[in-house]
């Protein structure tokens with residue numbers, strides 16, 4: 614009798630549990646908390662990136678990156694900051710930029726998942742630093758020429774063009790913020806956290822899934838989508854801040870397809886690449902190298918981090934954020 618009662622009770626408990634699970638299906642999205650920010654100053658060492666009149670992209674990226682890490686630490690003492698480099702050498706003291714980019718991603722991937730954010734700092738470049746000399750026609754002057762030979766030789770007056778050399782200022786300015794292209798998000802899903810790496814990122818129910826199972830693949834896709842949407846959300850906040858600060862707007866968040874974006878493809882977390890301005894424009898190069906300019910960029914990015922963190926941590930479904938995403942572009946350097 615006692616046994617029967619025990620079995621009945623157990624059955625009832627299982628029924629209640631199953632019903633409640635049905636009513637409250639476990640979301641695949643745990644409420645993430647922003648715990649780690651990977652600050653990646655682009656280039657460095659043997660790879661100086663783009664050149665301005667007096668500085669290099671590697672210098673600017675390091676200056677802004679170090680200030681950014683420090684400022685995030687001050688604003689959010691609980692967030693762990695990971696720098697991919699803190700001096701003018703490539704990560705790992707490497708000399709090969711491609712290998713260094715792989716190392717950047719590897720360093721970041723120790724903190725895979727929605728609890729992390731990867732911010733890569735770069736500058737843009739186009740044509741020549743500062744500007745270039747060009748010629749323009751300002752008038753003509755008469756010139757005597759002789760045509761023919763012997764008795765047929767005749768004197769002619771022709772008009773010869775007068776050119777003037779003038780300086781064309783490189784006027785291209787502004788910021789651009791890149792995320793990994795959605796149409797190639799399959800690539801990124803390779804870097805989605807595995808079961809043993811997920812930690813608190815994925816709820817327990819998912820950890821029982823076989824990695825090779827269709828469920829795991831669906832999870833990977835969903836996760837990539839989440840990364841994509843979160844990346845877009847953060848990138849949009851960054852662009853909004855730049856716009857408010859009066860920086861030249863170049864069309865908002867962009868997706869990057871071509872090479873040089875290994876870090877966006879290979880990082881298993883929301884990731885963005887910020888082109889902080891054009892080093893090839895004289896004024897913007899001065900701005901990018903100035904204390905005030907770097908601090909303003911940092912302030913803009915910090916504001917975006919604040920908004921992103923708030924949104925991320927208040928939403929149990931970050932995948933629904935940032936619906937309208939632009940189509941991939943291939944412009945710029």
Ligand SMILES: [Zn+2]
Pocket residue numbers: 655656662663670735736
């Ligand atoms: Zn760069």
